[in-house]
Amino acid sequence: MYLICLWCDDLPLGKSKSELYTNIIELLLSRTVRKLHLGLEITSESSQSDIPQFWSKHVHCKKYYALLKALGQLAFETLFSKQRESTLVFSQSVTERFLNKDDLKLDLCLLSGILTKSKEVKLTSESYKVSFSHKTVQEYFCALYICCQSEIDVEKFVLHRFKSVQNILDMSTVFIFISGMNAEIMSSISRELMSVISEDQITRTYRSMTYYDSRYVNPLKDIQNMYISCLKENTDNTSLCFQDFIIDKECQQENHFLNLKQLVIHNKSNIMSLSIKIEGIRCLRELIDQCELDDLHSVKKIYYRGECTKEAEIIRLLTNKSLECVTVVSSTWQGKYFIVKRSSCSSELSKTFQNISQLRAIYINSFKMEHDVLKEFVNYIINRKSMAEIRLYRLHCVTHDISCGEMNLDFSQHSDLRTLGLSDIPVSQLKVNVSSLEECAVGYLSKLGLFTLLLRELPAASKLHTFRCNALKSSGDIETLLQTLPLLVPVKEVWLVDINVGERSLSLSPEMVNLQLVFLSKVTMSGSSLRNLVKVVEKLLHSVTVEMLACNITPETEFADVKKYIKTSENFVVTFDGITQYGMYKYVFLFQTTEAGSRVH
Template identity: 25%
Template structure:
């Protein structure tokens, strides 16, 4: 009886020691991916993961399986309601595997704590967007990526709310495999990592007996975090089967649930037998990124006197056009830290991606063989010491990014099989870092894998980095690729990165982009947005203005908000402009220079409330002219090639000048729109002389004093709005038009 009570006491003592140890040692995580010493209580910024259960036999199939959402701890750990299964949670770097594993241990330990350390910090999902809700909702609704990624709170209310499940788990052992490559038996690893830590030397013998009893007789869960960081020991005294060399093993007569986290590349390179996987799950980030951002910012606000807000952070993300990076939790937290630290005030896209590369290669990883030759890294890599250390690895990875992205076979540009440009130890290094991902391919006859980068934009940044150093590859590979893929090649992001990495090459690339015919129906063609964004990136990377010679033919001041930057680009391209939509914010001096220098290229001119006098007499290719407002006081135009003209509420002098010019020459003139006629006699004289006019729009005019003028024989369409005229004149006009159409 005494022995039984003693055994029960020792068992309960082990449970209490484990719970206390988890609360003290596990409830923290780095809040800054670049500064591990800057940590925070995990429960203060933890958000449940987005997990899907999938059929592991179909992993790598051509059609990606969607899977079944996992929304409870019971489903995660013990779906079948019995203990003894092998559960695998697989996910890429920074998706939250370790945080999820740690939180399971804390949830279990929490039931034995006198104070509920986790639930005190939890926020109710029903209040998810109560903080600064009006500002926040406006920003989310203004951005399609935000609307898609930030899910409504009603979808999240029941995510992982079943903490009571852990009452069924009598013991939970949380293990990390990073530091135990000298062991392969899970019982030994528990002894090494837990028993040897929570017991004194004179207590360990009894504790081991208790451990064995617990493992054989209690409902146990063993969480094994980081299979990708473990390799089987090489010592000859380990007589393990090939199966047991792939994953740490447990004695077959121990019925404990073993939950293992891993990266996909590890599951591909050292494959676990299908029969050893009872449940296979993939983690794809967090259930609610908005909530994670909110918690992270709140936690960081505790370190400053002036609080920062989530809406301001989302504006930064939107302005930098990096919304897509918020899909990866660890990159999201990096972006919050960069923004919070003020780095965003001087940050460029290249700088953000350089920080991202630095974050992945700074992890404790096995040192690959690296080249010692010195190299000139771009400005954005300044002070990135780990990137400099692993320069040769990063450049091999950049070469891989370049060769795959601009492959003639576009089906394998993002997901590919060939990685032979990388040395084997370098390949292992980047796989372990998380920048490159490996997934096993479904095949019954051979072992093969497919690879991809953590995000397409990371691949594009590295491809641009490679091109910036190996400029000959621009001509050998990129230029033919771009010319041969006229419809499908979207190189805008690579170009933007190149503007910050190698402006000379970007200048050449801008010619190719601007010369390609655009079939877009957008108000601002994509190539215009691309060149504009590239100019901004060049400025953000402190490129000298005199070195920026980006080619742009089209300038629309009404569509772009930043007229100062547009004026800069206009000055650079003043002799090459084809289309300009000027307004009051257009630099008047530069605009005059454009009319002098772009005489052989300018075809479209719109001037909206633009002040000043202008001479377009040398613009011998001008086809479309629109003048809105009376601010233009005088104008001279070459109407030889003019096809359409719009005069909206212009000054009397401008209207007179244009009508006179049309009388002299209008051989190609087909469309005329005029609003508020100030010189009726001259208008009546001019109209019959427009021998090729097809469409006429008259807005706001009094034609009641005179009969409607003679119309050119070519005229087919007349549009009148707020025009006063006599009934006979209107009837006569209709009859003449009907006669033309019959």
């Protein structure tokens, strides 16, 4: 509506969000004063020099600056109120603390439409509630108030009000407005926020993990996008500080890439983590050249997924002595998703990995090597007793092919090993210290019996919270898996991918009081086996989510009966049932159990 009003009055919209809202406020004030013939003069306690520069051409904003600043304080105090129910709608008494009813400030705000008032009638009393006309209007005025503070006060405000990544994201619109109003203040705020972001558990976990987990990636990506919006809001804002960069398919948009590039280059000495997924975007060499990604002296983590045919580019990326966490997954982008594609790993690339002196976590996927190169690389991992995370997937011996049998994986001395992932690699012996193990991901192992050997150790892993298993072909391995699952009592998540359970029972234990997720992808099983699983999770007293993606349940009639039971029972909630649009999966069925207290018995 405001946009239409500006357009009808032939007034500019502005080049940024903050300019747009300033023009809207100017319009509302001018129309109210003109329409009501107000000769209202609200005393300003500020000199002309106190008035923000971005209001220099707005007559009514300058005239009523003291009023608008008071509105800003109201917006600030309510948005950051500890009483969450009073952040958007608040009592008139709260409003009058900042807008004195006697000097008509509140009346002007209500008449102009900046604020709205509603009556709340109760049985024996009535009261008035006040709110801004829209949350973004409140966020605009909050930003205005912050911009009116001294640098020391702004620093105190950031340290006092922001304790987590989520706190920051909750106020992202405020920061974008601040950027449009005063680039220097937003740059100062971003410097203070770096420590808040670094100390958040989300960031600390993300920087130490090799796996691409959206639960940790997305919040940091949202912070990155917030700063990109700040750059778009004010092109003079070239000094924003950030440390965790994610380069992915969003860079297909040229403007997004150019802003991200600017952010990366400015923060070259600050970068702590760098994630690159070549999803239909520039090749790695172009990214390294254009974003100046050589010699990142402070970087602790690098995640790379994409083409690995040109080793020199990978070596350039990984030549950083500060690295502790490294992921390289050889893949090709197919328009909607990645397909793993084995690339050659020369002695030079292998030695690049081995030269990372501070390495604590490594994830290598889909490489082929000469026998001596592979053996040297594996021995390097074995000899690094301080490793906290090891993921080795789809490593192929070019010299001996599937007959390669000299790889003895001895992790018995790795007392701090928290994550272990092994699948489709040549290995003849396997020893694992499970005392610190928190996550285990296991798939096909070339020598018969090794899978069983590993799973027999897992019930002793008292800290295990995530178990993943994929691509089992041996009937004996599948039987071992099904026997072991109920024994993994501490786990929170169970992931099974590309496994044929058949008529066998996929059972869990009622003692799994921590279980939160059962994820099944491309699992083949009978309807009776699924029914048994449903009965088990239904008996657990807490809520458990079950996700089924592209599973084959036979016969279809029994699958339909199980789904009907889930949908009609008040003990379950179905969150999705249908075809996805992503291409990797076809049919998806997602449901979760309700809390025990709300169940029907």
